[in-house]
Amino acid sequence: MSDTSSSDKPWLDPQQKPLIRLEGISKQFGGFTAVDDVNLDIYRGELFTILGGSGCGKSTLLRMLAGFEQPSTGRILIDGVDITQEPPYRRPVNMMFQSYAVFPHMNVARNIAYGLKKEGLPRAQIDARVAEMLKLVQLEDFAQRKPDQLSGGQRQRVALARALAKQPKVLLLDEPLAALDKKLREQTQFELMNLQYELGITFIVVTHDQEEAMTLASRIAVMKEGRFLQTGTPSEVYEFPGSEYIADFFGSVNLFEASIVAADPGYVTAALEGDGTEIRAATDRELAVGSRCKIGVRPEKLLISQEPPSDPIYTVTRGVVEDLAYYGNRSIYRVRTQNGQVIQVSAQNFQRSAQHLVAWDDEVYLSWDTRCSMVLPE
């Protein structure tokens, strides 16, 4: 591909037309608003993840895309065609259910062939496609098995093959890995990514597992109480979270109370409460001088040392090691600062040593590159 920047990140290219467009989608159940005015463009070939806790509306959104629920307001367009009123069986969309919903009274081959039969394809073509799908999910030897003779992982692959057999424009995956055990989950995760890359089919994955979302997704939409809080690439939402909630949702974060003392375009200077250390941090938000905010720093961005760092790029604070957890490749320290706050530090163990280089009750300096400060408005 010649223009990698726009094909890798089609959402940045204004020339690109979205494959799926959600326009002002809301869904009410009785008095309860499950999905609240969601607008979203998803582009061809994306592996888009909708992430949120239970009851955040992510499954309802997916079900509206599949056609099992009608939005109360708003429109859904696929390839520019309004499909809001189309029943599920006339949408160019297929879904892989969380329960897999493999038909128990049909064998593997008939499960995969089912959607093709409904399309009215000729027999020979169906057989060829089923064989192709069985190969794709490595179930060639299981074609005649009934679902109750398969393991959970195999059933999941049948469900995947069955949905992919129809060559949909979009594949919807509802918690695709939730029912698998940890080891299988990691393996399947990579298989899903490779499959998506090879087939070029747009995937929309709903999940509650932020790690799963981070490793799978081209982009993540974080959903809470029916709304999208932030949409971005995994590194964007991790490194540039839009709020304290998102910062905390994706891994650990140390939070410092601060107030804005100066603001210039793209940057703010904030003074930490307590020792008044001034931090200059990048932000795209307009924050008024004097307003309060939180400064967030991820544990792995912190350096722990017995000597103060000399480079002025570092923000430094002091404390005493209160707790230490050794994981081999890294150690987690909990350090109490002078104003009583406990800060978590995750450090790679670069040096080989049987002793802890930093031990309990040591006086230490905590420092971080100022550019690693995340500004999280109240």
Added chain:
Amino acid sequence: MTRAASPGTGDRLWRGAVIGIPYFWLALFFLAPFALVLKISFADPILAQPPYSDLITWSEATGYRLQATLDNYRFLVEDNLYLVSYWRSIKIALVATILCLLLGFPMAYAIARTPQPWRNLLLLLVMLPFWTSSLLQLYAWMVMLSQQGVINQVLMNLGLISTPLKILYTNVAVYIGIVYTFLPFMVLPLYTTLERLDPDLYEAAEDLGASPTQVFRDITLPMAMPGIVAGGLLVFIPALGSYIIPAMLGGLDTLMIGRTLYDEFFLNRDWPLASAVAVILLLVLIVPIMLFQSLQQERKP
């Protein structure tokens, strides 16, 4: 030896008792009476108390002698009356079973899809007729179906008919009675299979391009098959041998086998012949059930 490795004698006794009780029940209340009936069916009718000959006789001259006869069975085959009434019973029971299925399936389906607080209420309504005596219910039907009954009155008042229809003492009344009485036996097993059906399966089929009718044909119906068979047997078996319903609601031409059986026992006092009728009835019922069972076994790998 640890206790976990091999169950103690107490445990084994207990397990034996639990498994044994149903067998004991079957032996006492089914096998023993059936053996009695079977025995009588090979005897000759006599004017005595009880009205049948002994199977084994003893006399000074001959010693013990087995006196069994197949006359009763031969008579059943030779006299057209019995074959006709068997055939008519099978036909009526079969049609009634199909009617129950056609009525019961939508009911069970609707109940299974109703949200919980209402679902139990609907199930209760299905079972409600069990709370009153079936005899009373049939009397109520007699009143309703008679020439001056509610149904005829309503139809006449609506102007749909000018003279009252003759429903009571016809096959129609028998069908109504059987379907009314045995419908819950169809609805309940159907409900249990349909209720266990994962709704994701319907949606998955729809998602793969099946229209609602195709979803019903491809998913709902085959998945409900165990319930259909169970409900069908639960209706067909009692309907085939039912006596009260055809006796009360049916006419002279509705001679079902239950009625014939009753007549032979109590009117003609021909116990051996009646016993033969009962034995054949049992065979008529058991053979298809056993066939079905072996078919089920084969289908399982």
